[in-house]
Every structure is written in structure tokens, then in C-alpha cells.
Amino acid sequence: MPLQTEGIVVKNERIKSLYFVLRIYCPPIANQIKPGQFVMLKVSDDAFPLLRRPFSIYKSYPVSYPEKEKRGYLFLLYKKVGKGTQKMTTLGKGQKVNLIGPLGNGFTLPPLPSSANCILIGGGVGIVSLFPLAEALKWRKLYVFIGGKTQSDILGIEDFRKLNSNIFVATEDGSMGFRGTVVDLFLFQKKRFNRNETYYTYACGPVPMLKVLAGATKRKNFICQVSLETRMACGFGACWGCAVRTNHPKTPYQRVCEDGPVFRFEDIAWE
Ligand SMILES: Cc1cc2nc3c(=O)[nH]c(=O)nc-3n(C[C@H](O)[C@H](O)[C@H](O)COP(=O)(O)OP(=O)(O)OC[C@H]3O[C@@H](n4cnc5c(N)ncnc54)[C@H](O)[C@@H]3O)c2cc1C
Numbered sequence: 634m635p636l637q638t639e640g641i642v643v644k645n646e647r648i649k650s651l652y653f654v655l656r657i658y659c660p661p662i663a664n665q666i667k668p669g670q671f672v673m674l675k676v677s678d679d680a681f682p683l684l685r686r687p688f689s690i691y692k693s694y695p696v697s698y699p700e701k702e703k704r705g706y707l708f709l710l711y712k713k714v715g716k717g718t719q720k721m722t723t724l725g726k727g728q729k730v731n732l733i734g735p736l737g738n739g740f741t742l743p744p745l746p747s748s749a750n751c752i753l754i755g756g757g758v759g760i761v762s763l764f765p766l767a768e769a770l771k772w773r774k775l776y777v778f779i780g781g782k783t784q785s786d787i788l789g790i791e792d793f794r795k796l797n798s799n800i801f802v803a804t805e806d807g808s809m810g811f812r813g814t815v816v817d818l819f820l821f822q823k824k825r826f827n828r829n830e831t832y833y834t835y836a837c838g839p840v841p842m843l844k845v846l847a848g849a850t851k852r853k854n855f856i857c858q859v860s861l862e863t864r865m866a867c868g869f870g871a872c873w874g875c876a877v878r879t880n881h882p883k884t885p886y887q888r889v890c891e892d893g894p895v896f897r898f899e900d901i902a903w904e
């Protein structure tokens with residue numbers, strides 16, 4: 634059940650180039666969040682920006698979490714791209730922030746019992762929503778594809794390593810790992826995925842990347858979900874500003890914030 638509540642900034646640190654991690658103490662949301670859900674954050678008390686900004690949850694720890702010092706925390710991993718995220722970088726320890734969450738449907742985990750393997754494909758900050766999913770899937774065989782324009786856009790490798798996942802990295806300029814997009818790398822590695830096995834495949838990233846991936850995963854043994862990051866005004870289903878076209882004649886448009894952000898690949902009209 635989404636709540637509008639206050640959190641307290643515990644730490645807001647730059648991790649590299651334009652990327653920051655904001656740690657917020659907010660037990661009511663930390664207790665409820667599922668992989669793939671997000672929050673709408675009021676980044677500042679000033680009149681601008683008026684609208685909240687959507688952010689996926691990178692890490693969260695409910696109050697029942699065994700390590701006492703982490704209990705009730707939410708971690709947002711964000712990129713400074715515009716005026717809102719610029720203001721966000723100035724949030725300091727002890728400051729109060731207003732949040733609405735958890736929002737959206739989140740990812741559907743593979744059914745049990747099944748030992749199916751999982752493939753996670755993230756471009757840029759798309760990797761953020763995939764990390765809690767990887768934690769939920771850590772006892773399965775995990776293949777994680779991480780991509781970005783350049784080395785400084787490659788996020789979360791150390792965290793994914795701790796989950797014993799098979800990690801593949803692509804940068805468009807070749808400064809780290811494979812030279813090309815993360816989808817090029819996935820296509821390059823596709824031969825390792827056996828046609829007789831099922832792969833639950835989860836992706837998040839820019840729409841052009843997802844569009845190509847939708848074509849590349851049209852095989853029966855890839856069961857694919859995608860998390861979309863459209864621009865949002867309200868974040869809870871009221872304005873339809875985030876609507877995307879679907880392949881369903883009865884519901885030709887769906888709201889990313891309320892009906893998503895996670896959809897089956899085949900539900901989205903990619904053209
Ligand atoms: C469900 C969801 C989860 C998200 N999770 C994260 C996350 O974990 N980490 C993170 O860094 N960002 C995430 N985003 C994107 C983030 O919300 C935007 O980067 C942020 O709202 C930009 O605010 P701004 O005021 O700084 O930028 P603005 O000044 O509003 O815009 C600056 C530039 O960024 C572009 N832009 C803004 N929003 C988006 C968007 N949603 N998609 C593509 N381009 C955009 C604009 O077109 C413009 O070029 C998520 C978005 C959604 C919908």
C-alpha cells in the first residue's frame with residue numbers, strides 16, 4: 634500500500650562522475666518494498682521543481698533485517714541529469730525528505746518449484762531496479778549484463794559480484810569490457826543459452842535499447858519482463874502522462890506508474 638511519508642537523509646555521496654547514492658531512513662517504505670518498485674521523491678522544499686521525481690530502489694532493509702545498523706534504510710542510486718537531480722545532490726545528512734511509495738507493480742519472480750536460470754540486462758541507471766531482483770534470485774544461476782556509454786556509467790559490479798552472478802560488461806566506447814551496447818553483448822553471448830532451457834529475462838534501460846532487445850529475445854525459452862522509465866508527473870495513476878502503447882486492443886494504453894513499470898515484453902507496442 635503506497636504511503637506519503639517523510640524520510641531522513643542519512644548520507645548522500647557521490648560514487649563516481651555523475652552518480653550518487655542517497656541513503657534515507659524511512660522504515661514505513663523500507664518494510665514494504667518489492668524488487669522493481671519505485672518511490673516519488675520531493676527533491677527539495679523549494680517551489681521548483683514542483684513535481685516529484687521517480688526513483689527505483691537500489692537497496693532496502695526492513696526493520697526486521699538482521700544487521701541492526703541497516704534497518705529501515707532505503708538506498709537510491711541516481712544520476713545527475715537535470716535541475717531536479719542537481720538539487721538532490723545538495724541534500725545533506727539529517728534533512729527531511731517527502732516520499733510516496735512503494736509504487737508500481739515490481740517484477741514477477743520465476744515460479745516455484747523451478748530451477749530456471751535468470752538473465753538480467755541493464756543499461757545505465759537501469760541496473761538500479763535489477764539489483765534487488767538479483768538479491769531475490771541469488772540462489773538461481775544468474776547472468777547479469779551491465780552496459781553504459783563509457784566506463785564511468787558501469788554501475789553496481791561489486792554488489793552483483795557478491796551475489797555470485799556471471800557478469801558481462803559492455804561499453805559503447807570500449808573503455809571497459811565488450812565494445813558495443815549491452816544488447817550487442819547479449820547477442821554475442823546468446824549462443825551460451827541452451828534452447829532446451831528456460832531463461833527468465835529481466836531488463837531495464839533506455840527505450841531504444843529495450844526495443845532492440847525485444848526483437849532479440851523472441852524465442853520461446855526466453856520469458857521476458859521489462860521495467861520502463863518514462864517521464865512521470867504524478868506517479869500514482871492520475872494524470873496518464875506516463876502512458877505507453879500496448880498490443881492489447883482493449884487496453885491500448887497503460888500507465889507505466891500504475892500498471893507498470895514492469896511489463897511483459899510482448900505487451901508493449903515497440904514500434
Ligand atoms: C520508474 C522510474 C524509475 C527510475 N529510477 C531511476 C534511478 O533509479 N536512478 C536514476 O538516476 N534515475 C531514475 N529514473 C529517471 C529519473 O526519474 C530522472 O532522471 C529524473 O526524474 C530527472 O529529473 P531532473 O529534474 O534532474 O531532470 P529534468 O530536468 O526533468 O530532465 C533532464 C534531462 O533528463 C531527461 N529525462 C528526465 N527524466 C527522464 C526519464 N524518466 N527517462 C529518460 N530521460 C529522462 C530529460 O528528457 C532531459 O533531457 C527513473 C524513472 C522512472 C520512471
Ligand code: FES
Pocket residue numbers: 864865866867868869870871872873874875876888889890891
Ligand atoms: S505519472 Fe501520472 S498517471 Fe503515471
